[in-house]
Amino acid sequence: MTTDTDGGSGEPALTIDELAARAGTTVRTVRFYGTKGLLPPPVIGPRRVGHYGRDHLARLALIEELQHQGMTLAAIERYLRRLPPGLSHHDLAIHRAAVASWAPDTEETVTAAELRRRAGRPLAEEDIERLVAMDVVRPEGDAYRLDPGLLRLAVQLLDVPLSETAILAARTVLTEHARAAARELSQLFRAEVADRTEADVKSLSAHMQPLVVQALLTAFQRSLSAEVHQWLAGP
Numbered sequence: 001m002t003t004d005t006d007g008g009s010g011e012p013a014l015t016i017d018e019l020a021a022r023a024g025t026t027v028r029t030v031r032f033y034g035t036k037g038l039l040p041p042p043v044i045g046p047r048r049v050g051h052y053g054r055d056h057l058a059r060l061a062l063i064e065e066l067q068h069q070g071m072t073l074a075a076i077e078r079y080l081r082r083l084p085p086g087l088s089h090h091d092l093a094i095h096r097a098a099v100a101s102w103a104p105d106t107e108e109t110v111t112a113a114e115l116r117r118r119a120g121r122p123l124a125e126e127d128i129e130r131l132v133a134m135d136v137v138r139p140e141g142d143a144y145r146l147d148p149g150l151l152r153l154a155v156q157l158l159d160v161p162l163s164e165t166a167i168l169a170a171r172t173v174l175t176e177h178a179r180a181a182a183r184e185l186s187q188l189f190r191a192e193v194a195d196r197t198e199a200d201v202k203s204l205s206a207h208m209q210p211l212v213v214q215a216l217l218t219a220f221q222r223s224l225s226a227e228v229h230q231w232l233a234g235p
Contacts, residue, residue: 013051016042022120023060030060036073038063038080057120058092061152065096068148093156094220107147115144119155131155133164134171178216185212 020027033039039059042050059080066076083095115137116123123131128144131137136154138145157167 013043013045013053014056016050016052019052019056019060023057023064024117024120025060025064033060033063036077038077054089055087055092058089058096061120062092062096093153096152107145109140109143109145111143115146115151118146118148118151120152121155123155127158130158130164134167181216 014022016027016030020030023030030039034041039056042052042056045051063076063080066079071079087095110118112128115128128137131151131154132139134154134157136147136150160167162170
């Protein structure tokens with residue numbers, strides 16, 4: 001059973017076994033990431049038991065996405081060191097979504113059990129129905145067709161009090177603007193590397209990806225904050 005030692009704030013306090021199960025990884029991997037500095041240390045509770053929370057889950061999901069893109073452990077360490085300190089699990093989730101957008105579109109067919117494992121949390125039938133309504137998974141007989149890059153983000157949206165219609169509309173807005181930004185940035189970078197070697201192009205791409213993701217995240221957060229403040233201030 002998941003314990004809660006934060007005074008009832010709603011932040012899950014997971015043991016290392018629970019964290020590994022929720023993240024779809026092993027205890028050995030979690031400990032390894034901790035020794036490498038990829039995961040912050042747990043909060044030590046009663047009886048010297050370490051407890052982990054949403055930030056650890058989100059960081060494990062980001063590491064998984066970076067591995068999915070073919071980054072080595074050393075490259076992942078460099079990427080995580082560039083992140084600003086104190087990022088919340090929401091910020092890390094946005095980072096993961098932005099990183100996933102650099103990968104080519106991929107879909108996989110998985111069993112219901114594998115879908116629940118990848119979600120990193122229990123999924124009731126109504127949860128799966130919402131994921132289907134959000135166009136993140138599609139039933140195919142006894143299996144499901146899914147986009148791995150969107151699944152974790154969509155699972156977090158299950159707890160957000162928004163309708164599927166609003167979520168789909170927001171996804172359309174974000175996708176259209178992200179593609180426009182990617183297209184313009186691609187044209188800019190293409191002009192910069194027109195006369196360079198293939199090795200130089202690959203090196204520039206590897207260095208620019210985390211910087212561009214951070215720049216996009218920062219710009220979006222500031223713009224969204226300004227819009228929210230303006231909205232709350234009223235006409």
